[in-house]
Amino acid sequence: RGKAGKMQLLDVACLFLAAKMEEIEVPLSVDLQVEECKFIFQAKTIQRMELLVLGTLKWRIRSVTPFTFMDYFFRKNNDDLSPPSSQISRLFKLILTLTRGIEYLEYKPSEVAAAVSISVIRETNLDKYEPYFIKNVQMERVFKCLELIHELQRSAAVQSVPQNPIEVLDVSCLSYKSDELPTVSSANSKLADSDFKRVNLNKPPNMD
Structure with a gap:
């Protein structure tokens, strides 16, 4: 899918990570892929990108003040x-x-x-x-x-x-x-x- 597809996948994965930190109920994968999305990703694909992001950040995604x-x-x-x-x-x-x-x-x-x-x-x-x-x-x-x-x-x-x-x-x-x-x-x-x-x-x- 090229660079554009990877960037969109990264965007969706980050949205899901933010939702899991803030929301009581995690939205469905389709719910966060509705506005001007060129590609629709499966839940497993999004989860793999989430793990990649978490690994890169060493699982430190909480804002510490x-x-x-x-x-x-x-x-x-x-x-x-x-x-x-x-x-x-x-x-x-x-x-x-x-x-x-x-x-x-x-x-x-x-x-x-x-x-x-x-x-x-x-x-x-x-x-x-x-x-x-x-x-x-x-x-x-x-x-x-x-x-x-x-x-x-x-x-x-x-x-x-x-x-x-x-x-x-x-x-x-x-x-x-x-x-x-x-x-x-x-x-x-x-x-x-x-x-x-x-x-x-x-x-x-x-x-x-």
Whole structure:
């Protein structure tokens, strides 16, 4: 069937792999070959291509992010206790703050998750807290990532300080308006809580 047929077969196989990761019921082979398909492939042919794709990717087709490890590391560093909604919101904010720069890209998702969880726990247990040393994670890199988090926090704090009377008035107006909308923070907290509960892994995946 030539190169065009192979590319179409690869497309269909990737669609099936994605469907098997996301859907409860896998669609029939015919269902994913309906729009502008020059060739119709049998299920066995698609399965062979799926295995080829999985072998090439070493069966690593799951999207791994710091959120994947967040619950695991937080529990490990917090006496196996789940975080309250306020800390969940803080965890999310710190990760999103890191993504604004490129420096964090040198760290693995597991290292970022460990550093963020340590940072949040230290905010409430500064005197008593000792970080939990975890297998398969280089703690030196975790502490370097933790330093990066602190640098970003200090930078954000400096930038948030009003520099002139006009900025002081702007901050006051924003504070006044936020007081009029008390339900916004509550809604965001509930949303963060629900998102966090979707990623609840006591045993994290491979940390490479």
